Amino acid sequence: MSNDPMNNNNALASWLQSHLPDCDGRYQLEKFASGQSNPSYLLNCGEQQYVLRRKPPGQLLASAHAVDREYRLIKALQGSAVPVPTALALCEDDGVIGSMFYIMSYEAGDVHWDPALPAIETGQRRAYYQSLIHTLASLHNVDYVFAGLQDFGRPGNYFARQLSRWTKQYQASATQTITAMDQLIDWLQANLPDDDAQSSIIHGDYRLDNVMFFHNSPDVRAVLDWELATLGHPMADLAYYLMALRLPGEGEIKGLQGLDLSALGIPEEAELIDLYCQARQIKSPANWDFYMAFSFFRLAAILQGVYKRGLDGNASSARAIRMGELVKPLAELGLASIK
Template identity: 55%
Template sequence: MSATETGEITVTNKNKAVEQLDMAALEKYLSAVLPEFRGPIRAEKFAGGQSNPTFKLETGAGTFVLRRQPPGKLLKSAHAVDREFRVMRALKDSTVPVPDVLHLCEDPQVIGSMFYLMEYCEGRIFWDAALPELDNTQRTAFYEEMNRVLAALHSVDIDAAGLSDYGRAGNYFERQFQRWEGQYRASELATIPAMDHLIAWLGNNLPADDGRVALVHGDYRLDNIVFHPTESRAIAVLDWELSTLGHPFADLAYQCMQLRMPANSGNISGLMGVDRAALGIPSEQEYVARYCERMGISAIDNWAFYLAFSFFRLAAIIQGVAKRAQDGNASSSSAAKLGAFVDPLAKLALDVIEKES
């Protein structure tokens, strides 16, 4: 395994279908569908991307990013790179920053799975939620920018963006609970009592539908945002695989849930035990209040449920990654280790339920 200064890696392991690309086939295909394209291609796989393998392509026509489904048998509705392509294309002229998407290949015969090509956005991605690279004023500005972009996303006119059929409206949490419980059971490798307890509580405490419908990202967090090289401005929100029409509080709770986690929870950085005020980072209460101000609402009810559901869904996603690792088609070489985080996540959710519901 070799790593570059930008955190990209080129990996060779037993599952070459996940880690490598058929360069000859890819170059031939892109030359045919993109008139401006020129080879040769040099590809490096990004270190992130537990779900869909993602590659930086350096070519004679410039630098691009290729994101593909992993090869092999996939769970139903998972790894929806075609949905990622569609939503980013729809948001191109909106106030939500996204990369310019160039081409979607739905034919799995070309390189072994569906993929799309998008522009490479030169900027900064931060992996540590405490933002140690920045000073207090900058940290405040970056969290304010994340809050602004999230509110902008939830304010997108769905009909005007051509996304009115991008998901089902209404009963979002009921449908999501059923989906992720099914995904979890389909990838369950061993009985985890805390997950069973959490699933039972969520099923018995689903909130009534309040009519709120928005475009939701599904995995909105710090390291899925590319920031300007020198400014606090976001230039691209990445990883739209889980996006749909849903309840906006799901995105907000998901981000706040992750900030409640330990500093290193399976490639996810949290702020558990961190003195946020000393770092210039808003408290959860302040962050939620700022979001409510932007969205024109006074408060959020059922906050404990939204947080607990976020822990559950993340645990279900991680369990799916661990199952793919066992099956030999996970995107990351560290995927097998993630299964150990399912039980702690479920216990964190149960702690939220005990203290805040």
């Protein structure tokens, strides 16, 4: 983390004093170094610590970086079986720091970046994976109507809408012909399953490094980074998370491909699917090949957009270029997941 120029902001000091009972107006912000698209800061107010999460300044797409949606969702999940930070205050006045922001509790704990969990003893790794699956199932079991989130997205036809959206996004940002991606899109369009009316709150980016664990424990302390959350098909979340078992073991996005899961003490994909279905008391998914292929396609489309923004000078160019190099391999993995 590093110091940030938002320090010494009188408007922010006044707002914090009026919205946080433990803050007398004196504060210190340090930006978290990890690359969230919604910048996040450790907020120190005396002996209390919070997290400030803001919408980036400047011109943005109307639906992008909606931190008010994040705040609303986290607040709605308070007291549920889904561990989340405590939502404390939302500021919709751009005049305070230049963009909308919210304050939530600071949750101290462990974040793991490598799905092989090298810092965890072999005999304990299964418990971490089981905990992640149970937490995801708990999210999908939330009654979103009871939680007041019935208008948080559009229930039904999730994959049809998402396939159309990301196909258009990919084609708009394409910089070369990637045959594997075109073939994957064609297969997905030809094999789109009938809508089965499954709908739940979905995280949209559920992966190991978006979860905070209690220190030296497999118990989840808080699920983080809800920027892509919406109402959608729960299998989109499950397949996206389980992509980690099929991604290469080296590179920008690290996975477990080619590793001996048994020797690592990590459950196989089929076991994790069964565990999820047991937790939700549902049948095993009938269209798993589609869900997995779609997950690879969606990630490839997202990274193609990152690559194009890098070429246009709107993203960190070196990292964007490296991300762009993953589009073709991801499309190939998507094709390989089709049996």
